[in-house]
Amino acid sequence: MSRPAPLASFAYTAADEEKRRGVRRMKATATGLLLLVALIFTLATWAKNEGIDGWPGYVAAAAEAGMVGALADWFAVTALFKHPLGIPIPHTAIIPTKKDQLGESLGSFVGENFLSADVVRARLSGLALGGRLGAWLAEPAHADRVTAELSTALRGALAVLRDSDVQAVVGEAITRRAETAEIAPGIGKTLDKIVADGAHHRAVDLICARAHDWLTVHGDSVMDAVQGGAPGWTPRFVDRKVGERVYRELVRFVTEMRDAPNHPARGAIDRFLADFASDLQADTDTRSRVERMKSDMLSRPEVQDIIASAWSSVRAMIISAAEDERSELRLRARASLMSFGARLATDGRMQQKLEGWIEDAAVYVVTTYREQITSLISDTVASWDAEHTSRKIEAHIGRDLQFIRINGTVVGALAGLLIYTVAHALGG
Structure with missing residues (x-):
């Protein structure tokens, strides 16, 4: 060796x-x-x-x-x-x-007398770490310091991560989650609630108003389209009359639908949406069609690019918030630390729980890695x-x-x- x-x-x-x-x-x-x-x-x-x-x-x-x-x-x-x-x-x-033997003896001495579970627990239990940590965090200056250190660590972690790797992981996770979750029942419940509350009426009002405005501006286009679809053997003046009649009827229908909240067409829309919401929740064929549409949409390259690029936006947002001392992220983190510290300083049960976690973690480290720690001492001495x-x-x-x-x-x-x-x- x-x-x-x-x-x-x-x-x-x-x-x-x-x-x-x-x-x-x-x-x-x-x-x-x-x-x-x-x-x-x-x-x-x-x-x-x-x-x-x-x-x-x-x-x-x-x-x-x-x-x-x-x-x-x-x-x-x-x-x-x-x-x-x-x-x-x-x-x-x-x-x-005897340098090497002294190093081995020193390592064994430290392992037996300092790196034992009983010694670690006894030492940590006497420090009252929970109360001390709580009182320390409750101080605004200390909370600011911890927040700044956490922000630095967060920026460092984000800088180390490769965007391509994270984008691939995020994209795969979102796609897998979307593929495994059936969305039709959720959409149906949401649509059912919208119809029950009448929240869709504003959308219908907007569509009717926009349709009326469009017909008013593009009347010639509508009549030309009607005349263009007429048989070739009909006279031109007949086609023009038919086009004008169709246009007037469309304007009348849209105007009535716009101005009359109880218009039969609006009721038909309400019934259609209610039936569609029920089918989304209970009809197997409808739910299958929605799932196929979802799969087709997720497989499109444009959608995958949008999903992958979401990481870049989130990363930039987090880094910007971490760098800004007055950002909502840092202010909330600071407030949370101070609140946690104040509660920890006075809550005996929380102190005991935290100190128990610390003791368990320390005991696990010293008992699991005792040989590595003692070998570090002996190997270090041997290297001198x-x-x-x-x-x-x-x-x-x-x-x-x-x-x-x-x-x-x-x-x-x-x-x-x-x-x-x-x-x-x-x-x-």
């Missing part, structure tokens, strides 16, 4: 080098303290060998134990990052040699360069580690002094 490429973000940087200089200063301090106790030990030992009794023994014992403590802690601190004195002693240079990792970690925590050396020197000296004092007292 190939190892991931090293991550540039974990490379040793100039900032790390600045911290490393501070580490070197602390190293010099700890080493200086070691040399100081070594000098004290040397002087105390010399004084003791010169026959001076009393304090030289105590000082020498303290200095000797201080040197031991300093050297032991120096070895322990150095062994974390490299081999002491370059000697490959077992269990030294722990970070560069060993030398850079060691130097970077030392730059960040090395200064504190040098205090371990200093403390070891001081504690060792005190322990050595105490042991020497107790031993001298018991032996003396």
